[in-house]
Amino acid sequence: MPAIAGKEEARSVSVSWYQSRKRQDFIKKALAFIVLMLGAVMFIAPFLWMVSTSLKAQANVFSPDWIPDPIQWRNYPDALRSAPFLTYFKNTAIITLFATVGSVLTSSLVAYSFARLRWPGRDFWFGVVLATMILPGVVMLIPRYILFSQIGWVNTFLPLTVPPWFGGGAFFIFLLRQFYRGIPMELSESARIDGAGELRIWWQIVMPLSTPALAAITIFAFNGAWEDYFGPLIFLNDESKYTLQLGLTTFAAGGGGVPLWHWMMAASLVVMLPVIIIFFLGQRYFIEGVTLTGLTGR
Amino acid sequence: MARLAASRPSRAEKKPFLTPRRREALTGYIFALPFIFGFLALTLGPMIFSLYASFTEYNIVNPPEWIGLGNYDFILRYDEEFRISLKNTIYYVILKTPLVISISLVLAMLMHIDLPGQRYFRTIYYLPTVLTGVAAIFLWVWVLNPEGLLNRGLGLLGISGPNWFFDPAWSKPGLIVMGMWYIGSPILIFLAGLNGIPTQLYESAEIDGAGPLRKFWNITIPMLSPTIFFLVVTNIIGAFQVFNSAYVVSTTAHASAGAPAQSLLFYEVYLYIRAFQHLEMGFASALAWILFAIVMVVTAIQLWLAKRWVYYES
Numbered sequence: 001m002p003a004i005a006g007k008e009e010a011r012s013v014s015v016s017w018y019q020s021r022k023r024q025d026f027i028k029k030a031l032a033f034i035v036l037m038l039g040a041v042m043f044i045a046p047f048l049w050m051v052s053t054s055l056k057a058q059a060n061v062f063s064p065d066w067i068p069d070p071i072q073w074r075n076y077p078d079a080l081r082s083a084p085f086l087t088y089f090k091n092t093a094i095i096t097l098f099a100t101v102g103s104v105l106t107s108s109l110v111a112y113s114f115a116r117l118r119w120p121g122r123d124f125w126f127g128v129v130l131a132t133m134i135l136p137g138v139v140m141l142i143p144r145y146i147l148f149s150q151i152g153w154v155n156t157f158l159p160l161t162v163p164p165w166f167g168g169g170a171f172f173i174f175l176l177r178q179f180y181r182g183i184p185m186e187l188s189e190s191a192r193i194d195g196a197g198e199l200r201i202w203w204q205i206v207m208p209l210s211t212p213a214l215a216a217i218t219i220f221a222f223n224g225a226w227e228d229y230f231g232p233l234i235f236l237n238d239e240s241k242y243t244l245q246l247g248l249t250t251f252a253a254g255g256g257g258v259p260l261w262h263w264m265m266a267a268s269l270v271v272m273l274p275v276i277i278i279f280f281l282g283q284r285y286f287i288e289g290v291t292l293t294g295l296t297g298r
Numbered sequence: 299m300a301r302l303a304a305s306r307p308s309r310a311e312k313k314p315f316l317t318p319r320r321r322e323a324l325t326g327y328i329f330a331l332p333f334i335f336g337f338l339a340l341t342l343g344p345m346i347f348s349l350y351a352s353f354t355e356y357n358i359v360n361p362p363e364w365i366g367l368g369n370y371d372f373i374l375r376y377d378e379e380f381r382i383s384l385k386n387t388i389y390y391v392i393l394k395t396p397l398v399i400s401i402s403l404v405l406a407m408l409m410h411i412d413l414p415g416q417r418y419f420r421t422i423y424y425l426p427t428v429l430t431g432v433a434a435i436f437l438w439v440w441v442l443n444p445e446g447l448l449n450r451g452l453g454l455l456g457i458s459g460p461n462w463f464f465d466p467a468w469s470k471p472g473l474i475v476m477g478m479w480y481i482g483s484p485i486l487i488f489l490a491g492l493n494g495i496p497t498q499l500y501e502s503a504e505i506d507g508a509g510p511l512r513k514f515w516n517i518t519i520p521m522l523s524p525t526i527f528f529l530v531v532t533n534i535i536g537a538f539q540v541f542n543s544a545y546v547v548s549t550t551a552h553a554s555a556g557a558p559a560q561s562l563l564f565y566e567v568y569l570y571i572r573a574f575q576h577l578e579m580g581f582a583s584a585l586a587w588i589l590f591a592i593v594m595v596v597t598a599i600q601l602w603l604a605k606r607w608v609y610y611e612s
Contacts, residue, residue: 028411029411029412029413032408032411032413033413033414033415035408036405036408036409036413036419039405039423040418040419040422040423043422043423043425043426043479044422045447045451046437046438046441046447046479047437049440049441049447050437050440053440062445064450106332106333109329109332110329110330110332110333112329113325113326113327113329113330114330117322117323117325117326117329118319118322118323118326119322119323119324119325119326119327119330120323121327122326122330125330125333125334128337129333132337132341134535134597135341135345135590136535136538136539136586136589136590136593137539138539138566138569138586138589138590139344139345139348139586139587139589139590140340140341140344140345140348141573141586142348142351142573142579142582142583142586143343143344143345143347143348143351143583144340144344145573145574145579146347146351146358146579147343147344147347149358163336163340165332165336166332166333166335166336166337166339166340167332167333167336167337173333197325198322198325198329202329223428223430226431227429227430227431229431229432229542229546230541230542234574244431245431245432245433246432248431248432248433248436249432249546249549249550251436259550261440264436264440265436265437265440267433268432268433268434268436268437269433271431271432271433272429272431272433272434275428275429275431276425276428276429279425279428283421283424286424286428287420287424287486290482290483290486290487
């Protein structure tokens with residue numbers, strides 16, 4: 001309704017129109033700010049609640065206090081010692097390292113081929129890359145499981161560390177190809193005249209010029225491997241091979257008695273921490289990556 | 299051009315097999331080989347095998363036994379759990395998708411306004427999106443506890459909150475509430491879309507006397523329609539495949555996948571139970587292909603409907 005009032009004034013006096021327009025603008029901004037603030041509080045509150053619970057004594061976990069009394073720091077060592085978290089951590093680190101390196105290197109190589117080399121069948125195969133984006137993973141899941149169980153890979157890290165070396169997934173190839181196409185072709189041409197092979201051009205010219213895109217991919221790949229739950233759930237059986245995500249679920253399954261919420265929250269926070277740190281360090285690349293591909297985080 | 303000239307003299311002497319052009323093609327093919335091999339060995343091959351397996355009874359230990367359309371026939375005609383899981387999944391898709399789209403659009407439009415602290419809002423709203431692991435699901439099981447943070451907040455407003463994951467009628471809405479924490483990507487994609495709308499459109503509409511609501515319906519929505527379409531399609535495909543959150547929530551709160559009262563028995567949860575708890579790989583493969591067909595049909599319908607409402611500038 002203020003919009004109509006503003007227009008009527010405009011017809012009579014233009015100065016007051018300008019003022020009401022400014023006021024209207026201010027009200028609009030203030031309202032937007034308040035709504036966004038409320039939303040932000042709602043987005044952050046669960047985190048703070050988690051931190052708060054992780055420091056409470058077990059008897060107090062249901063208390064409404066935000067600041068625990070007493071503050072019980074020993075929940076952290078206690079929670080992490082209640083299960084072989086060091087083993088889970090080591091397993092997760094190994095899997096994440098191999099999966100991340102594999103997907104970054106091979107997606108980059110494949111993207112280089114699609115973006116900067118001409119070969120018969122290239123457009124067809126790029127079409128295949130795009131088509132794999134919409135395939136529901138579950139159709140491949142069972143035959144892959146059968147394949148891996150036939151070759152004795154079930155209950156090893158191999159089903160989680162080897163497949164990323166085959167191009168790292170369509171989204172990564174797509175994102176890097178878009179980026180590589182933006183690098184001037186003349187750079188490659190002159191390197192070729194100087195006698196550089198394609199492998200050298202890829203590694204010494206194109207890769208160094210693509211650090212923002214590579215950073216985005218590295219973060220996505222790291223998060224994907226670190227937070228993967230489904231893969232380890234299906235392929236790993238022994239507790240000694242569990243990853244952190246699987247290890248966490250042992251809390252929930254534990255005993256069927258009262259869940260130990262203060263420990264669950266403490267361990268969960270520790271597991272989340274690397275992802276949160278990397279998010280803050282690499283935010284810029286993240287946001288570019290998401291807008292470039294429409295890649296949804298899940 | 300330079301390369302062509304360089305290759306000419308050598309051709310006069312003796313034609314080498316590896317002309318620069320052939321060499322480039324060969325390198326290109328070799329560089330793409332990881333993807334090509336991976337596609338054949340880990341995607342196409344498995345898909346063909348899975349199609350075959352769906353017509354068999356197969357428990358990995360014994361060789362597959364051909365039963366024709368037996369699995370499909372049973373699933374589509376008699377399987378009560380299939381029906382429940384499909385109903386649950388469709389409920390989830392239909393309720394969640396419009397909420398994700400509308401809430402993220404509103405938030406993106408607010409963030410599009412030039413405000414102090416704009417950057418921080420973007421960071422805060424995006425942060426949860428990177429936390430997709432079990433830890434974050436635990437966090438939500440705790441927040442949605444009957445005596446948890448959310449119900450306490452609702453209590454302050456005089457609302458007595460439901461029992462969420464402990465009430466079959468409220469467990470799916472609980473999962474959707476949790477899903478609203480993960481709208482960082484749609485917000486960013488909408489922001490990119492909003493940045494692409496020329497401001498002159500709004501200015502000339504204002505001169506013609508259009509109010510905010512008219513501008514929203516006649517400029518923002520049509521100009522964003524390709525973005526909305528993309529997000530609707532990808533969100534529906536994603537929501538059909540819900541697994542992690544439902545599985546971890548039900549096993550954490552009830553130690554049984556799909557609980558309470560099968561209200562969180564989503565399609566892929568059911569498929570998981572058949573495949574990995576009962577080792578009915580043939581049956582589960584048939585389930586997977588039925589899901590694939592459903593998702594394809596739903597996507598095709600949307601592509602067809604898109605002609606009527608998605609506006610492409612040209």
